[in-house]
Amino acid sequence: MNFTVAIDGPAAAGKGTISKAVAARFGMKHLDTGLLYRAVGAKTLAEGADPVEAAEALRPEDLDETRLRTSEVAQAASRVATLPEVRAALVAFQRTFAQSDGGAVLDGRDICTVICPAADVKLYVTASAEVRAERRFLELTAKGEAVTRDGVLEDVRARDERDMNRAEAPLLPAADAQIIDTSEMDIDTAVEAAAAVVQAALDAR
């Protein structure tokens, strides 16, 4: 069975957690496409690599999650993600993944709009910048990163600004995406809301 769930949204809106939980519940594969951009960003930071060459040479072993979850790498990812050649180099991998046998959940910024416009389910998961910054602050401090609330809010806003206003594949809700605003939801409620949309689409097949 091919069945694609496409989930977009800004940083720290909860789409990663929702995507993982939905994939696990329905036995589908999951790809966090932000990791692709983070891996390219990390290479430019660590090796001064050319971002386009880094994107073209990306291997699965470059996607080691722990190393890529820092705020410095997130900003570098957001910067390399503005380059059309970097985005182009990552399209085929994502589209192939979306066709995985048994179904696939992909989350990112342009999955509904560019990568999988014909997805079976399209969701836009969002929350206010303040709520997202607070979640990210708690996540980063739990990992021992020395960050301040104000600094994290500034980072979230800078990334929103860059991700939403870039010329190539900007972050925006697809016209036919269902919007889930998690500002006032706990994570279980948000997962249930997303799972209900997926279940309805599966039932309608």
Ligand code: DC
């Ligand atoms: O989801 P994330 O925070 O790991 O993403 C890191 C950056 O990568 C994000 O700020 C913008 C970019 N990105 C993108 O441009 N397109 C995607 N599909 C996923 C991420």
